[in-house]
Amino acid sequence: MKVELFIPCFIDQLYPDTAFSTIKLLEKAGCEIIYNPAQTCCGQPAFNAGFWDDAKAVGNKFLNDFTDQHFIVSPSASCTGMVKNYYNDLFTNTALHNKCRSIQNHIHELSDFLINVMQHDYFGAELEGKAVYHDSCAALCECKIKEEPRKLLEKVHGLELLELPDSSTCCGFGGTFAVKFEAISTAMAQQKIDQALALEADYIISTDASCLLHLQGYIDKNNLPLKTVHLADVLAGGWGNV
Known part of the structure:
Protein backbone atom coordinates (compact mmCIF):
# COMPACT_ATOMS: atom_id res chain seq x y z
CA MET A 1 0.00 0.00 0.00
CA LYS A 2 1.26 3.48 -0.87
CA VAL A 3 0.82 6.12 1.82
CA GLU A 4 1.66 9.81 1.82
CA LEU A 5 3.61 10.89 4.88
CA PHE A 6 2.74 14.14 6.64
CA ILE A 7 5.44 15.28 9.07
CA PRO A 8 4.22 18.34 11.00
CA CYS A 9 6.56 21.32 11.29
CA PHE A 10 6.84 20.76 15.04
CA ILE A 11 8.27 17.27 14.57
CA ASP A 12 10.34 18.28 11.54
CA GLN A 13 12.12 21.01 13.51
CA LEU A 14 12.32 19.56 17.03
CA TYR A 15 11.86 15.77 16.86
CA PRO A 16 13.12 14.54 13.46
CA ASP A 17 13.91 11.11 14.91
CA THR A 18 10.17 10.62 15.45
CA ALA A 19 9.65 11.19 11.74
CA PHE A 20 12.16 8.47 10.90
CA SER A 21 10.55 6.15 13.46
CA THR A 22 7.23 6.69 11.68
CA ILE A 23 8.76 5.71 8.35
CA LYS A 24 10.30 2.63 9.94
CA LEU A 25 6.94 1.54 11.34
CA LEU A 26 4.98 2.13 8.17
CA GLU A 27 7.51 0.23 6.07
CA LYS A 28 7.49 -2.69 8.50
CA ALA A 29 3.69 -2.71 8.28
CA GLY A 30 4.03 -3.14 4.52
CA CYS A 31 3.62 0.41 3.25
CA GLU A 32 5.46 2.24 0.51
CA ILE A 33 6.16 5.81 1.62
CA ILE A 34 5.52 8.85 -0.54
CA TYR A 35 7.06 12.01 0.92
CA ASN A 36 6.66 15.45 -0.59
CA PRO A 37 9.55 17.61 0.71
CA ALA A 38 7.63 20.78 -0.19
CA GLN A 39 5.18 20.20 2.69
CA THR A 40 5.29 22.59 5.64
CA CYS A 41 2.51 23.18 8.17
CA CYS A 42 -1.21 22.43 8.48
CA GLY A 43 -1.96 25.99 9.62
CA GLN A 44 -3.00 25.13 13.16
CA PRO A 45 -0.86 27.75 15.01
CA ALA A 46 -2.34 30.60 12.98
CA PHE A 47 -5.85 29.15 13.19
CA ASN A 48 -5.75 28.79 16.98
CA ALA A 49 -4.42 32.33 17.35
CA GLY A 50 -7.34 33.69 15.33
CA PHE A 51 -5.44 34.49 12.13
CA TRP A 52 -7.77 32.57 9.85
CA ASP A 53 -6.67 34.23 6.62
CA ASP A 54 -3.09 33.14 7.30
CA ALA A 55 -4.29 29.68 8.31
CA LYS A 56 -6.25 29.41 5.09
CA ALA A 57 -3.16 30.31 3.03
CA VAL A 58 -1.12 27.62 4.77
CA GLY A 59 -4.00 25.14 4.53
CA ASN A 60 -4.33 25.86 0.84
CA LYS A 61 -0.69 24.84 0.41
CA PHE A 62 -1.29 21.70 2.45
CA LEU A 63 -4.20 20.64 0.24
CA ASN A 64 -2.02 21.14 -2.82
CA ASP A 65 1.00 19.35 -1.34
CA PHE A 66 -1.02 16.16 -0.79
CA THR A 67 -3.31 14.13 -3.00
CA ASP A 68 -6.53 12.29 -2.30
CA GLN A 69 -5.28 9.18 -4.11
CA HIS A 70 -3.68 7.52 -1.05
CA PHE A 71 -3.96 7.42 2.71
CA ILE A 72 -2.13 10.28 4.41
CA VAL A 73 -0.49 9.32 7.72
CA SER A 74 0.92 11.60 10.42
CA PRO A 75 2.56 11.01 13.83
CA SER A 76 0.47 13.83 15.31
CA ALA A 77 -3.14 13.63 16.45
CA SER A 78 -3.17 17.41 16.86
CA CYS A 79 -2.29 18.20 13.25
CA THR A 80 -4.45 15.36 11.93
CA GLY A 81 -7.34 16.72 13.96
CA MET A 82 -6.79 20.20 12.52
CA VAL A 83 -7.17 18.91 8.97
CA LYS A 84 -10.05 16.52 9.72
CA ASN A 85 -12.15 19.01 11.66
CA TYR A 86 -11.18 22.65 11.32
CA TYR A 87 -10.53 22.76 7.60
CA ASN A 88 -14.33 22.83 7.38
CA ASP A 89 -14.20 26.40 8.72
CA LEU A 90 -11.64 27.39 6.10
CA PHE A 91 -12.62 25.60 2.90
CA THR A 92 -16.37 24.89 2.94
CA ASN A 93 -17.96 26.23 -0.27
CA THR A 94 -14.60 27.22 -1.76
CA ALA A 95 -12.85 25.99 -4.90
CA LEU A 96 -11.05 23.43 -2.72
CA HIS A 97 -14.21 22.16 -1.02
CA ASN A 98 -14.33 18.75 -2.69
CA LYS A 99 -10.60 18.03 -2.46
CA CYS A 100 -10.64 19.11 1.18
CA ARG A 101 -13.43 16.64 2.00
CA SER A 102 -11.60 13.85 0.22
CA ILE A 103 -8.32 14.52 2.00
CA GLN A 104 -10.16 14.70 5.32
CA ASN A 105 -11.41 11.18 4.67
CA HIS A 106 -7.92 9.96 3.77
CA ILE A 107 -5.83 11.40 6.60
CA HIS A 108 -5.07 9.31 9.71
CA GLU A 109 -3.01 9.63 12.85
CA LEU A 110 -0.35 6.90 13.01
CA SER A 111 -1.85 4.59 15.67
CA ASP A 112 -5.31 4.87 14.11
CA PHE A 113 -3.86 3.90 10.73
CA LEU A 114 -1.82 0.97 12.05
CA ILE A 115 -4.70 -0.54 14.04
CA ASN A 116 -7.80 0.30 12.01
CA VAL A 117 -6.47 0.32 8.44
CA MET A 118 -3.41 -1.95 8.40
CA GLN A 119 -4.62 -4.10 11.35
CA HIS A 120 -1.00 -4.35 12.46
CA ASP A 121 -0.36 -4.18 16.22
CA TYR A 122 2.96 -5.99 16.73
CA PHE A 123 6.37 -4.66 15.69
CA GLY A 124 8.73 -6.56 18.00
CA ALA A 125 9.50 -3.41 19.95
Missing part, protein backbone atom coordinates in the same frame (compact mmCIF):
# COMPACT_ATOMS: atom_id res chain seq x y z
CA GLU A 126 11.25 -3.53 23.32
CA LEU A 127 11.31 -1.03 26.18
CA GLU A 128 12.10 -2.03 29.74
CA GLY A 129 10.19 -0.24 32.48
CA LYS A 130 6.84 1.13 33.53
CA ALA A 131 4.93 3.64 31.42
CA VAL A 132 1.75 5.66 31.49
CA TYR A 133 -0.06 6.74 28.37
CA HIS A 134 -1.24 10.35 28.09
CA ASP A 135 -4.36 10.86 25.99
CA SER A 136 -3.87 14.16 24.21
CA CYS A 137 -6.96 16.35 23.87
CA ALA A 138 -6.63 16.22 20.08
CA ALA A 139 -6.40 12.43 20.00
CA LEU A 140 -9.49 11.96 22.17
CA CYS A 141 -11.73 14.78 21.01
CA GLU A 142 -10.69 15.40 17.41
CA CYS A 143 -9.49 11.99 16.21
CA LYS A 144 -11.55 9.76 18.54
CA ILE A 145 -8.45 7.75 19.41
CA LYS A 146 -8.17 5.99 22.77
CA GLU A 147 -7.66 2.24 22.56
CA GLU A 148 -5.43 2.22 19.46
CA PRO A 149 -2.20 3.43 21.15
CA ARG A 150 -2.81 1.15 24.11
CA LYS A 151 -3.22 -1.90 21.87
CA LEU A 152 0.14 -1.12 20.29
CA LEU A 153 1.89 -0.51 23.61
CA GLU A 154 0.53 -3.72 25.13
CA LYS A 155 2.63 -5.65 22.59
CA VAL A 156 5.93 -3.93 23.52
CA HIS A 157 8.29 -6.41 25.20
CA GLY A 158 9.40 -5.46 28.72
CA LEU A 159 6.93 -2.60 29.05
CA GLU A 160 4.39 -2.50 31.88
CA LEU A 161 1.60 -0.16 30.83
CA LEU A 162 -0.13 1.62 33.69
CA GLU A 163 -3.25 3.76 33.60
CA LEU A 164 -3.23 7.34 34.88
CA PRO A 165 -6.17 8.26 37.15
CA ASP A 166 -6.95 11.19 34.86
CA SER A 167 -5.43 10.05 31.57
CA SER A 168 -7.88 12.15 29.55
CA THR A 169 -7.15 15.40 31.41
CA CYS A 170 -5.23 18.04 29.45
CA CYS A 171 -1.51 18.32 30.14
CA GLY A 172 -1.72 22.12 30.05
CA PHE A 173 0.09 22.83 26.79
CA GLY A 174 -2.71 23.95 24.49
CA GLY A 175 -0.43 25.90 22.15
CA THR A 176 -0.50 29.58 23.09
CA PHE A 177 -2.42 28.69 26.27
CA ALA A 178 0.90 27.70 27.85
CA VAL A 179 2.21 31.19 27.12
CA LYS A 180 -0.86 33.25 28.00
CA PHE A 181 -1.72 31.30 31.17
CA GLU A 182 1.66 30.03 32.32
CA ALA A 183 0.71 29.40 35.96
CA ILE A 184 -2.36 27.34 35.08
CA SER A 185 -0.48 25.49 32.35
CA THR A 186 2.37 24.61 34.72
CA ALA A 187 -0.04 23.42 37.42
CA MET A 188 -1.76 21.12 34.92
CA ALA A 189 1.59 19.65 33.88
CA GLN A 190 2.54 19.16 37.51
CA GLN A 191 -0.69 17.27 38.22
CA LYS A 192 -0.11 14.94 35.30
CA ILE A 193 3.50 14.29 36.26
CA ASP A 194 2.73 13.81 39.96
CA GLN A 195 0.24 11.10 39.01
CA ALA A 196 2.83 9.36 36.86
CA LEU A 197 5.42 9.52 39.65
CA ALA A 198 2.90 8.13 42.14
CA LEU A 199 2.63 5.07 39.90
CA GLU A 200 6.45 4.83 39.79
CA ALA A 201 6.38 5.19 36.02
CA ASP A 202 9.60 5.54 34.06
CA TYR A 203 7.98 6.97 30.93
CA ILE A 204 5.08 9.11 29.76
CA ILE A 205 4.05 8.15 26.22
CA SER A 206 1.74 10.01 23.86
CA THR A 207 0.80 10.54 20.22
CA ASP A 208 1.58 14.26 20.40
CA ALA A 209 5.07 15.74 20.57
CA SER A 210 3.71 19.09 21.72
CA CYS A 211 2.28 17.55 24.90
CA LEU A 212 5.52 15.69 25.48
CA LEU A 213 7.58 18.86 25.01
CA HIS A 214 5.50 20.64 27.64
CA LEU A 215 5.72 17.79 30.14
CA GLN A 216 9.43 17.22 29.55
CA GLY A 217 10.08 20.89 30.20
CA TYR A 218 8.54 20.57 33.66
CA ILE A 219 10.41 17.31 34.27
CA ASP A 220 13.77 18.83 33.32
CA LYS A 221 13.22 22.00 35.34
CA ASN A 222 12.51 19.96 38.46
CA ASN A 223 15.07 17.17 37.83
CA LEU A 224 12.48 14.43 38.07
CA PRO A 225 13.15 10.72 37.33
CA LEU A 226 10.78 10.52 34.38
CA LYS A 227 11.06 10.68 30.59
CA THR A 228 8.60 11.47 27.83
CA VAL A 229 8.61 9.39 24.63
CA HIS A 230 6.54 9.58 21.46
CA LEU A 231 4.54 6.46 20.63
CA ALA A 232 6.35 6.07 17.30
CA ASP A 233 9.76 6.06 18.99
CA VAL A 234 8.64 3.38 21.44
CA LEU A 235 7.28 1.13 18.69
CA ALA A 236 10.41 1.55 16.57
CA GLY A 237 12.77 0.62 19.42
CA GLY A 238 14.57 -2.63 20.16
CA TRP A 239 14.11 -4.40 16.85
CA GLY A 240 17.75 -5.50 16.77
CA ASN A 241 17.01 -8.06 19.49
CA VAL A 242 14.03 -9.62 17.74
Whole structure:
Protein backbone atom coordinates (compact mmCIF):
# COMPACT_ATOMS: atom_id res chain seq x y z
CA MET A 1 0.00 0.00 0.00
CA LYS A 2 1.26 3.48 -0.87
CA VAL A 3 0.82 6.12 1.82
CA GLU A 4 1.66 9.81 1.82
CA LEU A 5 3.61 10.89 4.88
CA PHE A 6 2.74 14.14 6.64
CA ILE A 7 5.44 15.28 9.07
CA PRO A 8 4.22 18.34 11.00
CA CYS A 9 6.56 21.32 11.29
CA PHE A 10 6.84 20.76 15.04
CA ILE A 11 8.27 17.27 14.57
CA ASP A 12 10.34 18.28 11.54
CA GLN A 13 12.12 21.01 13.51
CA LEU A 14 12.32 19.56 17.03
CA TYR A 15 11.86 15.77 16.86
CA PRO A 16 13.12 14.54 13.46
CA ASP A 17 13.91 11.11 14.91
CA THR A 18 10.17 10.62 15.45
CA ALA A 19 9.65 11.19 11.74
CA PHE A 20 12.16 8.47 10.90
CA SER A 21 10.55 6.15 13.46
CA THR A 22 7.23 6.69 11.68
CA ILE A 23 8.76 5.71 8.35
CA LYS A 24 10.30 2.63 9.94
CA LEU A 25 6.94 1.54 11.34
CA LEU A 26 4.98 2.13 8.17
CA GLU A 27 7.51 0.23 6.07
CA LYS A 28 7.49 -2.69 8.50
CA ALA A 29 3.69 -2.71 8.28
CA GLY A 30 4.03 -3.14 4.52
CA CYS A 31 3.62 0.41 3.25
CA GLU A 32 5.46 2.24 0.51
CA ILE A 33 6.16 5.81 1.62
CA ILE A 34 5.52 8.85 -0.54
CA TYR A 35 7.06 12.01 0.92
CA ASN A 36 6.66 15.45 -0.59
CA PRO A 37 9.55 17.61 0.71
CA ALA A 38 7.63 20.78 -0.19
CA GLN A 39 5.18 20.20 2.69
CA THR A 40 5.29 22.59 5.64
CA CYS A 41 2.51 23.18 8.17
CA CYS A 42 -1.21 22.43 8.48
CA GLY A 43 -1.96 25.99 9.62
CA GLN A 44 -3.00 25.13 13.16
CA PRO A 45 -0.86 27.75 15.01
CA ALA A 46 -2.34 30.60 12.98
CA PHE A 47 -5.85 29.15 13.19
CA ASN A 48 -5.75 28.79 16.98
CA ALA A 49 -4.42 32.33 17.35
CA GLY A 50 -7.34 33.69 15.33
CA PHE A 51 -5.44 34.49 12.13
CA TRP A 52 -7.77 32.57 9.85
CA ASP A 53 -6.67 34.23 6.62
CA ASP A 54 -3.09 33.14 7.30
CA ALA A 55 -4.29 29.68 8.31
CA LYS A 56 -6.25 29.41 5.09
CA ALA A 57 -3.16 30.31 3.03
CA VAL A 58 -1.12 27.62 4.77
CA GLY A 59 -4.00 25.14 4.53
CA ASN A 60 -4.33 25.86 0.84
CA LYS A 61 -0.69 24.84 0.41
CA PHE A 62 -1.29 21.70 2.45
CA LEU A 63 -4.20 20.64 0.24
CA ASN A 64 -2.02 21.14 -2.82
CA ASP A 65 1.00 19.35 -1.34
CA PHE A 66 -1.02 16.16 -0.79
CA THR A 67 -3.31 14.13 -3.00
CA ASP A 68 -6.53 12.29 -2.30
CA GLN A 69 -5.28 9.18 -4.11
CA HIS A 70 -3.68 7.52 -1.05
CA PHE A 71 -3.96 7.42 2.71
CA ILE A 72 -2.13 10.28 4.41
CA VAL A 73 -0.49 9.32 7.72
CA SER A 74 0.92 11.60 10.42
CA PRO A 75 2.56 11.01 13.83
CA SER A 76 0.47 13.83 15.31
CA ALA A 77 -3.14 13.63 16.45
CA SER A 78 -3.17 17.41 16.86
CA CYS A 79 -2.29 18.20 13.25
CA THR A 80 -4.45 15.36 11.93
CA GLY A 81 -7.34 16.72 13.96
CA MET A 82 -6.79 20.20 12.52
CA VAL A 83 -7.17 18.91 8.97
CA LYS A 84 -10.05 16.52 9.72
CA ASN A 85 -12.15 19.01 11.66
CA TYR A 86 -11.18 22.65 11.32
CA TYR A 87 -10.53 22.76 7.60
CA ASN A 88 -14.33 22.83 7.38
CA ASP A 89 -14.20 26.40 8.72
CA LEU A 90 -11.64 27.39 6.10
CA PHE A 91 -12.62 25.60 2.90
CA THR A 92 -16.37 24.89 2.94
CA ASN A 93 -17.96 26.23 -0.27
CA THR A 94 -14.60 27.22 -1.76
CA ALA A 95 -12.85 25.99 -4.90
CA LEU A 96 -11.05 23.43 -2.72
CA HIS A 97 -14.21 22.16 -1.02
CA ASN A 98 -14.33 18.75 -2.69
CA LYS A 99 -10.60 18.03 -2.46
CA CYS A 100 -10.64 19.11 1.18
CA ARG A 101 -13.43 16.64 2.00
CA SER A 102 -11.60 13.85 0.22
CA ILE A 103 -8.32 14.52 2.00
CA GLN A 104 -10.16 14.70 5.32
CA ASN A 105 -11.41 11.18 4.67
CA HIS A 106 -7.92 9.96 3.77
CA ILE A 107 -5.83 11.40 6.60
CA HIS A 108 -5.07 9.31 9.71
CA GLU A 109 -3.01 9.63 12.85
CA LEU A 110 -0.35 6.90 13.01
CA SER A 111 -1.85 4.59 15.67
CA ASP A 112 -5.31 4.87 14.11
CA PHE A 113 -3.86 3.90 10.73
CA LEU A 114 -1.82 0.97 12.05
CA ILE A 115 -4.70 -0.54 14.04
CA ASN A 116 -7.80 0.30 12.01
CA VAL A 117 -6.47 0.32 8.44
CA MET A 118 -3.41 -1.95 8.40
CA GLN A 119 -4.62 -4.10 11.35
CA HIS A 120 -1.00 -4.35 12.46
CA ASP A 121 -0.36 -4.18 16.22
CA TYR A 122 2.96 -5.99 16.73
CA PHE A 123 6.37 -4.66 15.69
CA GLY A 124 8.73 -6.56 18.00
CA ALA A 125 9.50 -3.41 19.95
CA GLU A 126 11.25 -3.53 23.32
CA LEU A 127 11.31 -1.03 26.18
CA GLU A 128 12.10 -2.03 29.74
CA GLY A 129 10.19 -0.24 32.48
CA LYS A 130 6.84 1.13 33.53
CA ALA A 131 4.93 3.64 31.42
CA VAL A 132 1.75 5.66 31.49
CA TYR A 133 -0.06 6.74 28.37
CA HIS A 134 -1.24 10.35 28.09
CA ASP A 135 -4.36 10.86 25.99
CA SER A 136 -3.87 14.16 24.21
CA CYS A 137 -6.96 16.35 23.87
CA ALA A 138 -6.63 16.22 20.08
CA ALA A 139 -6.40 12.43 20.00
CA LEU A 140 -9.49 11.96 22.17
CA CYS A 141 -11.73 14.78 21.01
CA GLU A 142 -10.69 15.40 17.41
CA CYS A 143 -9.49 11.99 16.21
CA LYS A 144 -11.55 9.76 18.54
CA ILE A 145 -8.45 7.75 19.41
CA LYS A 146 -8.17 5.99 22.77
CA GLU A 147 -7.66 2.24 22.56
CA GLU A 148 -5.43 2.22 19.46
CA PRO A 149 -2.20 3.43 21.15
CA ARG A 150 -2.81 1.15 24.11
CA LYS A 151 -3.22 -1.90 21.87
CA LEU A 152 0.14 -1.12 20.29
CA LEU A 153 1.89 -0.51 23.61
CA GLU A 154 0.53 -3.72 25.13
CA LYS A 155 2.63 -5.65 22.59
CA VAL A 156 5.93 -3.93 23.52
CA HIS A 157 8.29 -6.41 25.20
CA GLY A 158 9.40 -5.46 28.72
CA LEU A 159 6.93 -2.60 29.05
CA GLU A 160 4.39 -2.50 31.88
CA LEU A 161 1.60 -0.16 30.83
CA LEU A 162 -0.13 1.62 33.69
CA GLU A 163 -3.25 3.76 33.60
CA LEU A 164 -3.23 7.34 34.88
CA PRO A 165 -6.17 8.26 37.15
CA ASP A 166 -6.95 11.19 34.86
CA SER A 167 -5.43 10.05 31.57
CA SER A 168 -7.88 12.15 29.55
CA THR A 169 -7.15 15.40 31.41
CA CYS A 170 -5.23 18.04 29.45
CA CYS A 171 -1.51 18.32 30.14
CA GLY A 172 -1.72 22.12 30.05
CA PHE A 173 0.09 22.83 26.79
CA GLY A 174 -2.71 23.95 24.49
CA GLY A 175 -0.43 25.90 22.15
CA THR A 176 -0.50 29.58 23.09
CA PHE A 177 -2.42 28.69 26.27
CA ALA A 178 0.90 27.70 27.85
CA VAL A 179 2.21 31.19 27.12
CA LYS A 180 -0.86 33.25 28.00
CA PHE A 181 -1.72 31.30 31.17
CA GLU A 182 1.66 30.03 32.32
CA ALA A 183 0.71 29.40 35.96
CA ILE A 184 -2.36 27.34 35.08
CA SER A 185 -0.48 25.49 32.35
CA THR A 186 2.37 24.61 34.72
CA ALA A 187 -0.04 23.42 37.42
CA MET A 188 -1.76 21.12 34.92
CA ALA A 189 1.59 19.65 33.88
CA GLN A 190 2.54 19.16 37.51
CA GLN A 191 -0.69 17.27 38.22
CA LYS A 192 -0.11 14.94 35.30
CA ILE A 193 3.50 14.29 36.26
CA ASP A 194 2.73 13.81 39.96
CA GLN A 195 0.24 11.10 39.01
CA ALA A 196 2.83 9.36 36.86
CA LEU A 197 5.42 9.52 39.65
CA ALA A 198 2.90 8.13 42.14
CA LEU A 199 2.63 5.07 39.90
CA GLU A 200 6.45 4.83 39.79
CA ALA A 201 6.38 5.19 36.02
CA ASP A 202 9.60 5.54 34.06
CA TYR A 203 7.98 6.97 30.93
CA ILE A 204 5.08 9.11 29.76
CA ILE A 205 4.05 8.15 26.22
CA SER A 206 1.74 10.01 23.86
CA THR A 207 0.80 10.54 20.22
CA ASP A 208 1.58 14.26 20.40
CA ALA A 209 5.07 15.74 20.57
CA SER A 210 3.71 19.09 21.72
CA CYS A 211 2.28 17.55 24.90
CA LEU A 212 5.52 15.69 25.48
CA LEU A 213 7.58 18.86 25.01
CA HIS A 214 5.50 20.64 27.64
CA LEU A 215 5.72 17.79 30.14
CA GLN A 216 9.43 17.22 29.55
CA GLY A 217 10.08 20.89 30.20
CA TYR A 218 8.54 20.57 33.66
CA ILE A 219 10.41 17.31 34.27
CA ASP A 220 13.77 18.83 33.32
CA LYS A 221 13.22 22.00 35.34
CA ASN A 222 12.51 19.96 38.46
CA ASN A 223 15.07 17.17 37.83
CA LEU A 224 12.48 14.43 38.07
CA PRO A 225 13.15 10.72 37.33
CA LEU A 226 10.78 10.52 34.38
CA LYS A 227 11.06 10.68 30.59
CA THR A 228 8.60 11.47 27.83
CA VAL A 229 8.61 9.39 24.63
CA HIS A 230 6.54 9.58 21.46
CA LEU A 231 4.54 6.46 20.63
CA ALA A 232 6.35 6.07 17.30
CA ASP A 233 9.76 6.06 18.99
CA VAL A 234 8.64 3.38 21.44
CA LEU A 235 7.28 1.13 18.69
CA ALA A 236 10.41 1.55 16.57
CA GLY A 237 12.77 0.62 19.42
CA GLY A 238 14.57 -2.63 20.16
CA TRP A 239 14.11 -4.40 16.85
CA GLY A 240 17.75 -5.50 16.77
CA ASN A 241 17.01 -8.06 19.49
CA VAL A 242 14.03 -9.62 17.74
